Amino acid sequence: MAEGLRVRALVAGYGRAHVLRHVDLDVGPGEGVAVVGPNGAGKSTLVKALSGVARQTSGSIEFAGVPIDGWGPARRVAAGIVQVPEGRHVFPGLSVAENLWLGSYASKAGAELLEQVLDLFPRLRERLRQDASRLSGGEQQMLALARGLMARPRLLMIDEPTLGLAPVLVDHLIDSLRAMRTRFQLSLLVVEQNAYLTRELCDRTYVMVNGAIVRAGPTEEFTHAALMDSYTGTAQVQEGL
Amino acid sequence: MQDLVNGLVQGSVYSLCGVGLVLIFSVVRIPNFAHGEAVMVGAMVPLILIGDHHVPLIPGLLAGVGAAIVLGAFLGFAVFGPLRRLPEVALLIVSLALVVIIEALAVKFWGDAPRTTPGEPSGVLSFLGARFTPIWAVIFVAAVGSAIGLEAYVRLTRSGRAMRAMALNPFAAMLMGIPVLRYQVLAFAVGSGLAGLAGSLYGLAFPVQSTMGALISLKSFIVIIFAGMGSITGALVGGLLLGIVESFGGTYISSGYRDSFGFLFLVAVLLLRPNGLFARANSA
Numbered sequence A: 001m002a003e004g005l006r007v008r009a010l011v012a013g014y015g016r017a018h019v020l021r022h023v024d025l026d027v028g029p030g031e032g033v034a035v036v037g038p039n040g041a042g043k044s045t046l047v048k049a050l051s052g053v054a055r056q057t058s059g060s061i062e063f064a065g066v067p068i069d070g071w072g073p074a075r076r077v078a079a080g081i082v083q084v085p086e087g088r089h090v091f092p093g094l095s096v097a098e099n100l101w102l103g104s105y106a107s108k109a110g111a112e113l114l115e116q117v118l119d120l121f122p123r124l125r126e127r128l129r130q131d132a133s134r135l136s137g138g139e140q141q142m143l144a145l146a147r148g149l150m151a152r153p154r155l156l157m158i159d160e161p162t163l164g165l166a167p168v169l170v171d172h173l174i175d176s177l178r179a180m181r182t183r184f185q186l187s188l189l190v191v192e193q194n195a196y197l198t199r200e201l202c203d204r205t206y207v208m209v210n211g212a213i214v215r216a217g218p219t220e221e222f223t224h225a226a227l228m229d230s231y232t233g234t235a236q237v238q239e240g241l
Numbered sequence B: 001m002q003d004l005v006n007g008l009v010q011g012s013v014y015s016l017c018g019v020g021l022v023l024i025f026s027v028v029r030i031p032n033f034a035h036g037e038a039v040m041v042g043a044m045v046p047l048i049l050i051g052d053h054h055v056p057l058i059p060g061l062l063a064g065v066g067a068a069i070v071l072g073a074f075l076g077f078a079v080f081g082p083l084r085r086l087p088e089v090a091l092l093i094v095s096l097a098l099v100v101i102i103e104a105l106a107v108k109f110w111g112d113a114p115r116t117t118p119g120e121p122s123g124v125l126s127f128l129g130a131r132f133t134p135i136w137a138v139i140f141v142a143a144v145g146s147a148i149g150l151e152a153y154v155r156l157t158r159s160g161r162a163m164r165a166m167a168l169n170p171f172a173a174m175l176m177g178i179p180v181l182r183y184q185v186l187a188f189a190v191g192s193g194l195a196g197l198a199g200s201l202y203g204l205a206f207p208v209q210s211t212m213g214a215l216i217s218l219k220s221f222i223v224i225i226f227a228g229m230g231s232i233t234g235a236l237v238g239g240l241l242l243g244i245v246e247s248f249g250g251t252y253i254s255s256g257y258r259d260s261f262g263f264l265f266l267v268a269v270l271l272l273r274p275n276g277l278f279a280r281a282n283s284a
Helices: A043-051 A073-079 A096-103 A111-120 A122-126 A137-149 A167-184 A195-201 A224-233 B002-028 B035-053 B057-083 B088-110 B134-156 B158-168 B170-175 B180-205 B213-227 B232-252 B255-272
Strands: A005-014 A017-027 A032-036 A055-063 A081-084 A155-159 A187-191 A204-209 A212-218 B125-127 B130-132
Touching: A005 A043, A017 A032, A017 A043, A017 A055, A017 A187, A017 A212, A032 A043, A032 A195, A043 A055, A043 A073, A043 A081, A043 A155, A043 A187, A073 A081, A073 B170, A081 A137, A096 A111, A096 A137, A096 B158, A111 A122, A111 A137, A111 A167, A122 A137, A137 A155, A137 A167, A167 A195, A187 A195, A204 A224, B002 B035, B002 B057, B002 B130, B002 B134, B002 B158, B002 B180, B002 B213, B002 B232, B035 B057, B035 B088, B035 B180, B035 B213, B057 B088, B057 B180, B088 B213, B125 B134, B134 B158, B134 B180, B134 B232, B158 B170, B158 B180, B170 B180, B213 B232, B213 B255, B232 B255
Parallel strands: A032 A187, A032 A204, A081 A155, A155 A187
Antiparallel strands: A005 A017, A005 A055, A204 A212, B125 B130
């Protein structure tokens, strides 16, 4: 586990509110890991805590064998822990190309990496000069992923990539992610509701309910019925499920 | 014509202050009402050094700019660094408190008599019948040059682009690995440096005093509201326009109400163009 991410008894949240309660989680080198769970379970907070954006109050985070607790977001990105946030957050008013160059802020990657990234996302190549806020939702998701790749991640954390995407685009996204993973030898941590995507991309799945991991195992064990069981079996029933 | 030139010079000072404030406000979203205090420090330090301690002109002016930069960096790091997660209203109150504190200190150490920094280069230039001094021309060139320079900086350099990213989406900028506190301090330092430049040049041509900061802050905010928050060239044009409005209002309506014309103009602009004169089409 020397190369991957190792999280032990992580407690984190915002201000004085603790959202995560003693989370243990591992992502091996090159491994794909899914985190699933009902709305409000703390999945996004987990990703933010790993990025250094949410406040960690106790527990430990190690990456590539080095403790990174207390590191700021900039240092973590430079170390290769990169987040593609929920809702894409592309820079409006800047072109696709400018967005991609901002992605390379920490890595100082040059044109060579840009070419490799654009090979994965040909749609973006066609739209390099276009204002990023005028892309479609699917294209913005592609841009957010491509921008994340420009940071030369070793662990890419993707929060809800399929949110708001049409099913046909989800297929396309899965292909892109799979190509990304092999091309750049990435570890993936995917927060996702879409069981189809997690089955296609992730070796293992963690189920998070109320800020705690309630189940973990190989992804194929988690059929729809098994997921429902974990959501409801160990914690209170969440509204809307 | 003379009114136009008077207005352009006064307006150049507003532009310099406005351009600096735009940088600070758009990059870190802090309504920094203490901005005018950087102008004051930029004016008072050369006044004291050159007037009372006979320091040569250029080093004296540079010391003024330097002092403003130090003040800005200090505010950006030591005051607004720990406080930056507070809501904007709280930051506004903090910046107003800073105005009072800095002004009180300045009055204590430097007095509050209005004075002009000695050493203005002599000579009179004339252009289309309007007469002005060389320092007026320098002020105008400094304002236009700084706006163009800053615009080029935020578009073309790595650090400038990083600041633009912070202005557009602070959360995403953080996820790109952009060290936001470092750029907050840099934005404060550069923005306050421009304000200090405005103050040090202004002091050569017009009387300055320790209590000048608050009114200049207000006018700088008028300028950036004109400009539609976040536009550097907008702030340049907005500043010049404010100076011209004040100058013509002072001549043709009443010189006693000179300072109010800018505010009246602001109200008129906001009624007609609620997003400012130079609002960007899609400022998200």
